[in-house]
Amino acid sequence: MTSKILLGTTALAAILLSTGAQAADEGLKLKLGGFFQGFAMIGNVDRNDGVDNFRNVSFESWNSEIWFTAEAETANGLKYGFRIELEGASVADQIDESYLWVSGSFGRVMFGNDDGVGNSMAYQIPTVTRSKSLRIEDQDYAPTANINGSHLLTAFNSPNHYALDASKLAYTTPRLAGFQFGVSYAPDLSEDPGTAAPGTAVAGGFETDNDNQAGDALEFGLNYNNKFGDLGLIASVTYYHDQLEDGAAATSADRQSVAAGAGITYKGFSFGANYMWTDNYRSAGYGNAGRKNVDLNQFLVGAQYVTGPWSFGANAGWGVADGKSNAAAGNSEDKLFAGLVGVGYNLAPGIELEAGVQYYDWSSDINAREADATVGLVGTTLSF
Incomplete structure (x- = not known):
């Protein structure tokens, strides 16, 4: 009897293992991807505080990445995978996004370092060129580092991009x-363990809760994306909220933000706009707490047209950071207007040649914070 049970159990196990082997996929397979961007910036920055010791030409090639991705699918339709992005230059944030995900009929779960749904599900305006290198939303190649750092609004960030790549759990x-x-939820606005800066992650322990940073970032997103023949409609509303940590300074406060946007696509044409309001605004950054009594209103609009190898587009943005009730911010209302036009040409698969002109105007109640800039961009984006 024992031998028969053992024989039957062994046979059953063999059948189950055989069935499982037949049903299982081939497992994760690593893929490489990424891009390299190289641009020449040519122009001038004029500051009202008299600081003008800037060159008129800059070669920019720091924004390049290598992506390590893998995904697989089981016989019952469960998909899973991971993504790790390595920066192509020696920067503080050497590893960009890094996360795993699982998806199926239930939706999608993400765990790791990636944008929260307040940003990832928000509508972002069309970029100027097809490669997405030329844009004013989360722009990489602009003279924003050359203006007075006290200005409350130095650049246009994409909607609710405050938690950035802090470790989080997200469900869609x-x-x-x-x-x-x-x-999505992030217990602490920190990333990359092993650094000395406050608000950064730790390895094998708990982040501090008394370093004047922010945490408990909770985000919600609702979007719509559908096509009716050649006409595509896209819209979204997203919400973000974080809380101050223990021991926060009196000049900081909980931050909340609401963003809404919509756009259309028709054949090679796309057009859209988004709006963001933030209470207790501070420019995006890992762990930065909200700045008390500073409100942000930001409006962006963009258009793009693609025909054959050519892409043409324009972006414009206007924003005001109202810090009149904040003495530490200079009781000032700071404004930013920016515009960018450009053209791209697809020379070969993975090679995009691009050129554009951008204009920035920073105004303020405080004269020393005011500045303007006109900059030309010529370069290429290689992707694989």
């Missing part, structure tokens, strides 16, 4: 009739 539902909902 399946898309139903064009609609999708998501939620």
